[in-house]
Amino acid sequence: MSEHSLDARRLLCPMPVIRTQNKVNELLNGDTLVVTCTDPGVINDIPAWCRINGHEIIGTEQNDDDIIIKIKVKH
Amino acid sequence: MSKQYKAAALISGGLDSLLAAKVMLEQGIHVEGINFFTGFCVEGHTAAIRKKHQDKPKRNNALWSAEQLGIKLHIIDIVEEYKDVLINPKHGYGANMNPCLDCKIFMVKKAKQWIEENDFDFIITGEVMGQRPMSQRKEVMPVVVNESGAGDILLRPLCAKNLPKTRPEIEGWVDRDKLLAFHGRNRKPQMALAKEFGFEDYAAPAGGCCFLTDENYATKLVDLWQARSTRDYEMDDIMLLKIGRHLRPKPYFKLIIGREEGENKFMQGYSKLYSHIKTVSHAGPLCLIDGPADKADLEYAAQIVARYSQGKNQDAVTLSISRVGEEPYEVTVKPLTADEVKQEWHV
Numbered sequence: 528m529s530e531h532s533l534d535a536r537r538l539l540c541p542m543p544v545i546r547t548q549n550k551v552n553e554l555l556n557g558d559t560l561v562v563t564c565t566d567p568g569v570i571n572d573i574p575a576w577c578r579i580n581g582h583e584i585i586g587t588e589q590n591d592d593d594i595i596i597k598i599k600v601k602h
Numbered sequence: 603m604s605k606q607y608k609a610a611a612l613i614s615g616g617l618d619s620l621l622a623a624k625v626m627l628e629q630g631i632h633v634e635g636i637n638f639f640t641g642f643c644v645e646g647h648t649a650a651i652r653k654k655h656q657d658k659p660k661r662n663n664a665l666w667s668a669e670q671l672g673i674k675l676h677i678i679d680i681v682e683e684y685k686d687v688l689i690n691p692k693h694g695y696g697a698n699m700n701p702c703l704d705c706k707i708f709m710v711k712k713a714k715q716w717i718e719e720n721d722f723d724f725i726i727t728g729e730v731m732g733q734r735p736m737s738q739r740k741e742v743m744p745v746v747v748n749e750s751g752a753g754d755i756l757l758r759p760l761c762a763k764n765l766p767k768t769r770p771e772i773e774g775w776v777d778r779d780k781l782l783a784f785h786g787r788n789r790k791p792q793m794a795l796a797k798e799f800g801f802e803d804y805a806a807p808a809g810g811c812c813f814l815t816d817e818n819y820a821t822k823l824v825d826l827w828q829a830r831s832t833r834d835y836e837m838d839d840i841m842l843l844k845i846g847r848h849l850r851p852k853p854y855f856k857l858i859i860g861r862e863e864g865e866n867k868f869m870q871g872y873s874k875l876y877s878h879i880k881t882v883s884h885a886g887p888l889c890l891i892d893g894p895a896d897k898a899d900l901e902y903a904a905q906i907v908a909r910y911s912q913g914k915n916q917d918a919v920t921l922s923i924s925r926v927g928e929e930p931y932e933v934t935v936k937p938l939t940a941d942e943v944k945q946e947w948h949v
């Protein structure tokens with residue numbers, strides 16, 4: 528179980544979702560992925576993608592510039 | 603136990619693909635969705651950029667559809683490969699720059715590749731015969747089947763009864779009697795079926811699934827190609843065509859002027875790639891310059907930008923001009939008058 532990160536800043540939806548999907552597909556069950564984004568669309572889209580595909584959102588943070596979403600991979 | 607057959611459903615985010623997938627799920631088929639991202643998809647983008655839409659919930663309709671259906675969704679980036687479809691469509695364009703028929707053929711071809719790699723049995727789409735003038739005419743339904751290479755494993759559940767039998771029907775993987783015979787432009791049967799399945803609040807895009815059907819967008823794309831004397835584009839180009847006011851005072855450069863705070867903020871992300879102009883003495887928009895503008899052009903552009911600032915009626919407005927890779931410098935100019943900003947500059 529390891530922690531990974533993904534920089535999806537300045538990408539517009541659905542690109543952050545696609546990058547998240549492609550990264551998650553490379554990871555193992557139980558790994559975590561921290562995705563950093565700037566498009567507010569991800570607040571809905573990444574959790575929706577996780578719900579559909581069975582992965583778990585374990586945290587969402589937002590500061591002035593970035594939105595940070597932490598995902599637990601469940602294959 | 604009999605085998606559970608697997609279908610890949612092309613999910614656009616619209617009602618038809620939602621219904622087609624649901625019809626298959628009702629028959630016990632294992633369905634997973636595929637959504638192709640061409641770069642021109644209507645989903646989210648401008649709503650995400652423009653502040654004035656931020657009261658509306660932003661959702662990706664393809665993800666929403668998959669969630670309603672309880673199926674997995676695979677979003678596939680085809681931005682690069684799609685260029686050839688858009689630039690050289692064998693079957694031409696629809697009302698605007700939409701190469702719908704070539705687009706459909708390409709997507710079904712990609713879906714066929716996907717099902718082979720993922721061990722699925724057939725492909726379904728939400729196409730309805732006669733619904734769209736270009737890509738869903740009766741005569742072109744077999745064109746998609748043949749040119750995509752999908753042949754008899756392409757099933758259109760919403761109008762299957764109007765079409766020749768496909769392999770899933772012949773082999774009894776699905777029950778043809780329970781498929782539908784929708785045709786034409788009347789949307790009432792779809793709406794009734796949506797009601798029967800309990801789908802509410804589904805997306806109903808007016809023009810189609812992408813920006814290429816939009817007249818204003820298509821005009822801007824053609825303008826870009828003409829100005830560069832080449833029919834090519836990068837992802838940044840197609841994003842920037844979706845936002846701002848585009849003015850072309852000279853054939854070789856144009857101004858992209860933010861219309862509100864959300865756009866200005868988004869355009870800020872491009873400020874390292876494009877020369878740009880910002881008002882200093884008054885509140886005003888950010889403007890990106892696309893094309894090889896020289897120093898005099900940039901000063902003229904500054905007068906145009908000043909016209910869109912709070913100082914538009916003043917004698918002097920100070921602006922900062924930044925050329926790519928150079929230190930910004932300030933200029934003080936007289937804003938152009940409303941008449942001097944020519945109507946024909948607006949792309």
Ligand code: SF4
Nearest residue numbers: 701702705810811812
């Ligand atoms: S509207 Fe756009 S995405 Fe939809 S079929 Fe036509 S070209 Fe393809």
